[in-house]
Amino acid sequence: MSELVNLTINGNKYTAEKGSMVLKVAREHGIRIPTLCDHEAIEPFGACRLCIVEVTRGNRTRIVTSCLYPVEEGLVVQTDSPRIVRNRKMLLDLLLARCSDNKVIKELAAEYGLEKPSFREEYWEKHDCIVCGLCVRACEQVVGVSAISLVNRGVSKEPKPPFLEKAKACIGCGSCHYVCPTGAVTMEEKNGVRSLPRWKVSFKLKKCPKCGIEWAPEAQLEYIRKKWKLEPGFFDLCPNCR
Amino acid sequence: MASKLKNAKALAALHKKLAKDIDTEKCHISLCNGTACRPYGSNPVAEAFKADIEKRGLADKVEFKITGCHGFCERGPIAIVEPGNVFYQRITVADVPEILDNTIQKKGPIERLLFKQDAATKTVARQNDIPFYTEQQRIVLGNNIRIDPTSIEDYIAIGGYSALSRALVELQPDQIIKMIKDSGLRGRGGGGFPTGAKWETCREAHGDIKYVIVNADEGDPGAYANEGLLTGNPHSVLEGLVIGAYAIGSHQGYIYVRNEYPLALKNITLAIEQAEKLGLIGKNILGSGFDFNVRVNRGGGAFVCGESTALMASLEGKTGEPRAKYIHTVEKGLWDRPSCLNNVETWANIPLIVNNGAEWFSKIGAAGNSGTKIFSLTGKVNNTGLVEVPMGIKLKGIIFDIGGGIRGGKKFKAVQTGGPSGGCLPEKLLDSPVDFDSLLKAGSMMGSGGMIVMDEDNCMVDTARYFLTFLEEESCGKCVPCREGVKRMRQILTDITQGKGEMSDLELLTELSAHLKDSALCALGSSAPNPVLTTIQYFKDEYEAHIEDKKCPAGICKALIKFSIIDEKCPGCGRCVKTCPTQAITFMGKKNPVILDQSKCIKCRTCYDICKMGAVSIE
Numbered sequence: 001m002s003e004l005v006n007l008t009i010n011g012n013k014y015t016a017e018k019g020s021m022v023l024k025v026a027r028e029h030g031i032r033i034p035t036l037c038d039h040e041a042i043e044p045f046g047a048c049r050l051c052i053v054e055v056t057r058g059n060r061t062r063i064v065t066s067c068l069y070p071v072e073e074g075l076v077v078q079t080d081s082p083r084i085v086r087n088r089k090m091l092l093d094l095l096l097a098r099c100s101d102n103k104v105i106k107e108l109a110a111e112y113g114l115e116k117p118s119f120r121e122e123y124w125e126k127h128d129c130i131v132c133g134l135c136v137r138a139c140e141q142v143v144g145v146s147a148i149s150l151v152n153r154g155v156s157k158e159p160k161p162p163f164l165e166k167a168k169a170c171i172g173c174g175s176c177h178y179v180c181p182t183g184a185v186t187m188e189e190k191n192g193v194r195s196l197p198r199w200k201v202s203f204k205l206k207k208c209p210k211c212g213i214e215w216a217p218e219a220q221l222e223y224i225r226k227k228w229k230l231e232p233g234f235f236d237l238c239p240n241c242r
Numbered sequence: 243m244a245s246k247l248k249n250a251k252a253l254a255a256l257h258k259k260l261a262k263d264i265d266t267e268k269c270h271i272s273l274c275n276g277t278a279c280r281p282y283g284s285n286p287v288a289e290a291f292k293a294d295i296e297k298r299g300l301a302d303k304v305e306f307k308i309t310g311c312h313g314f315c316e317r318g319p320i321a322i323v324e325p326g327n328v329f330y331q332r333i334t335v336a337d338v339p340e341i342l343d344n345t346i347q348k349k350g351p352i353e354r355l356l357f358k359q360d361a362a363t364k365t366v367a368r369q370n371d372i373p374f375y376t377e378q379q380r381i382v383l384g385n386n387i388r389i390d391p392t393s394i395e396d397y398i399a400i401g402g403y404s405a406l407s408r409a410l411v412e413l414q415p416d417q418i419i420k421m422i423k424d425s426g427l428r429g430r431g432g433g434g435f436p437t438g439a440k441w442e443t444c445r446e447a448h449g450d451i452k453y454v455i456v457n458a459d460e461g462d463p464g465a466y467a468n469e470g471l472l473t474g475n476p477h478s479v480l481e482g483l484v485i486g487a488y489a490i491g492s493h494q495g496y497i498y499v500r501n502e503y504p505l506a507l508k509n510i511t512l513a514i515e516q517a518e519k520l521g522l523i524g525k526n527i528l529g530s531g532f533d534f535n536v537r538v539n540r541g542g543g544a545f546v547c548g549e550s551t552a553l554m555a556s557l558e559g560k561t562g563e564p565r566a567k568y569i570h571t572v573e574k575g576l577w578d579r580p581s582c583l584n585n586v587e588t589w590a591n592i593p594l595i596v597n598n599g600a601e602w603f604s605k606i607g608a609a610g611n612s613g614t615k616i617f618s619l620t621g622k623v624n625n626t627g628l629v630e631v632p633m634g635i636k637l638k639g640i641i642f643d644i645g646g647g648i649r650g651g652k653k654f655k656a657v658q659t660g661g662p663s664g665g666c667l668p669e670k671l672l673d674s675p676v677d678f679d680s681l682l683k684a685g686s687m688m689g690s691g692g693m694i695v696m697d698e699d700n701c702m703v704d705t706a707r708y709f710l711t712f713l714e715e716e717s718c719g720k721c722v723p724c725r726e727g728v729k730r731m732r733q734i735l736t737d738i739t740q741g742k743g744e745m746s747d748l749e750l751l752t753e754l755s756a757h758l759k760d761s762a763l764c765a766l767g768s769s770a771p772n773p774v775l776t777t778i779q780y781f782k783d784e785y786e787a788h789i790e791d792k793k794c795p796a797g798i799c800k801a802l803i804k805f806s807i808i809d810e811k812c813p814g815c816g817r818c819v820k821t822c823p824t825q826a827i828t829f830m831g832k833k834n835p836v837i838l839d840q841s842k843c844i845k846c847r848t849c850y851d852i853c854k855m856g857a858v859s860i861e
Contacts, residue, residue: 027734045720046565046720046721046763047720047721047722047763048721049722049723049724049761049762049763052760052761063760063761064566064568065566066764067565067567068568069566070568070569083760086757087757087760087761089724090723090754090757090761091723091757091761092728093721094723094726094727094730095722095726097726097730098726118750119730119733119734119750120737123733130722131719131725133310135719149248149717151562151718153337153544153716153718153719154714154715154716154717154718154719154725155714155717155725155729156719157718157719157720157725172380208362
């Protein structure tokens with residue numbers, strides 16, 4: 001059993017495993033902290049900054065990202081102090097100016113009282129991607145194929161397939177699509193083909209000979225079969241018919 | 243070169259021999275071949291010296307040395323001649339035979355090559371009498387003049403590696419750490435974190451493998467202090483690094499040098515090879531049983547890699563992006579192992595402290611800010627160059643006493659310290675002391691030692707816009723506040739310089755600034771607002787002029803200015819007609835004023851700059 005520590009979040013006392021992250025501890029106790037670049041299956045990154053909280057240790061108070069800040073004995077956390085709310089609102093203001101047409105961002109911004117960006121209209125952009133890197137990190141850490149990566153620096157940074165060509169290593173698993181918080185990684189399935197236009201790839205879906213359902217990309221099944229050293233034909237039937 | 247030194251005694255003996263070999267009967271000429279003197283033509287001058295000495299068989303009379311940066315870049319190429327401590331400036335190939343003649347025949351200094359602040363003042367022959375040097379305290383940079391940076395013998399001759407020898411033989415690691423703590427040395431990379439405390443945490447951190455790292459990724463526009471030191475005296479940095487490694491318990495070091503510093507890379511790589519050959523790096527250094535290896539890594543050109551975690555990511559072969567430092571790099575740094583990263587200048591201070599003691603060091607500079615700091619003094623100041631001053635010196639002292647005041651008799655407007663994300667400080671703060679804490683309080687920072695002086699011709703709104711543009715380009719793009727916030731700030735500033743600003747923009751800029759300081763991931767983002775905040779704080783009138791009157795008082799922002807010819811002053815010489823790139827100026831015959839066609843004028847300023855009569859006005 002690892003060491004337990006006492007901490008305070010928004011005035012309430014909690015016990016948590018030493019070294020676990022503030023965000024995780026808060027969520028376990030039903031305290032909501034908004035996030036965009038966080039996912040339980042993926043290492044925290046600290047890019048979207050929405051999960052910022054105020055932490056006090058001794059007589060020093062500062063703003064940290066809760067996804068990356070480990071709890072320790074006596075830590076005092078404020079998740080919604082006026083300073084935090086002000087900063088979160090500005091973050092959403094900046095994101096809204098970047099993604100002025102995006103549903104998720106608009107809803108989140110509205111929660112903080114923002115109907116439209118505070119910036120001049122000519123600055124507004126219509127991206128869907130907020131460059132949180134979840135798609136890239138899922139592909140690398142969860143799927144293990146690293147078919148895509150973040151390219152360029154600064155304002156022109158974005159997730160892209162290698163050399164901006166078709167993502168050759170992609171297996172069409174769609175993890176990037178599922179983890180994307182803003183719907184920027186789209187995925188379509190039509191006529192037995194799954195396509196991920198952002199990575200310029202499409203995959204033939206495997207059809208179950210028994211029930212006729214098109215249940216997963218052949219490339220993905222082949223990747224899993226090889227990785228787990230399963231016999232050929234293992235994935236011939238869909239999970240329901242197996 | 244001498245063979246491997248088996249112990250401290252062997253090093254001491256080598257030092258004694260090399261020091262004795264310095265022939266004081268000979269004349270010594272030390273030519274600066276630093277980063278500024280080279281483009282001024284130092285290389286051909288060096289060749290000319292070598293050729294002439296050989297041709298005339300003067301080798302037994304003259305000791306000629308090509309060295310790293312002497313500091314007074316404004317006057318390059320420069321050389322120091324001993325005996326006499328004569329300072330020659332702006333030397334050309336044609337001057338070489340005369341310098342040699344005068345030196346050997348002891349005819350006294352050559353008047354035309356001596357320093358003179360301006361037409362009204364007298365020439366000064368001795369380097370030690372030139373105000374640029376007298377007001378400095380060059381404990382770290384001073385040795386540049388005395389050594390050929392490609393010669394380890396030169397370094398050992400002046401006592402090099404004696405501090406390492408002392409550390410390994412006489413001192414225990416904790417004694418060294420206590421010494422560094424007592425000295426009060428703070429990180430010269432900008433943060434000003436106490437070096438001794440950093441070393442102590444790293445020594446105490448869990449882990450068998452620990453790393454020491456030299457940060458030589460100096461990317462500030464206009465700053466070259468680290469370059470001057472690493473190129474001019476690479477062994478001093480290396481010696482400090484080995485001492486630090488011994489104190490911390492590290493056996494592997496990395497030197498991260500930006501690839502845009504080819505000479506620094508060459509010299510430090512050579513220095514490592516030489517030190518390895520002499521057994522000052524490698525296994526069982528000086529018979530102490532301590533092993534240490536070091537390798538040089540080249541930076542890929544990103545400003546953000548000067549940030550410690552981004553630098554370590556880059557060393558690991560990953561994208562140079564910072565990460566949160568809630569768990570410090572001294573505990574989990576490079577490859578998640580305890581890592582102690584210090585700036586070039588910090589490392590170079592270590593041998594001095596070990597040799598002279600903590601008390602000696604703590605007496606230099608000011609309380610809480612001991613030692614000296616090297617600055618790259620650039621901009622609209624008369625004497626540009628690398629200056630090393632005791633901390634606590636007033637800004638005025640650097641700009642006016644050392645820097646010789648503002649170029650062309652213009653009026654001082656602002657000084658920016660600490661690189662692109664430093665603040666711009668106005669005239670009323672010229673009496674502030676230059677130390678970590680005072681600069682921070684004034685809204686700027688020490689940074690790694692950039693100091694850019696601006697005069698009445700600089701527009702402060704445009705200056706803020708310029709630096710934010712730089713920071714926008716150099717932002718890694720990982721976190722939202724920096725990637726999106728700096729971009730918006732740059733857009734707003736650009737609008738203001740184009741006459742499209744509103745007074746409410748200032749509020750928005752201030753809000754964005756506070757947000758970046760609070761929420762950005764690394765220091766690039768959290769310090770990016772400094773140029774904006776300080777210019778709003780100290781030069782608000784300029785913002786108001788741009789926004790309310792749609793005027794640029796300094797005459798810089800093109801959208802807000804108009805060039806015109808003052809007919810009474812124009813003699814019709816036609817110089818501006820020839821240089822105007824858009825044929826906007828028409829020649830009307832001698833003695834008749836030229837005519838400027840506003841529709842063709844692109845406001846490039848060439849007519850204004852070329853007119854000797856002051857007949858071009860900017861409104």
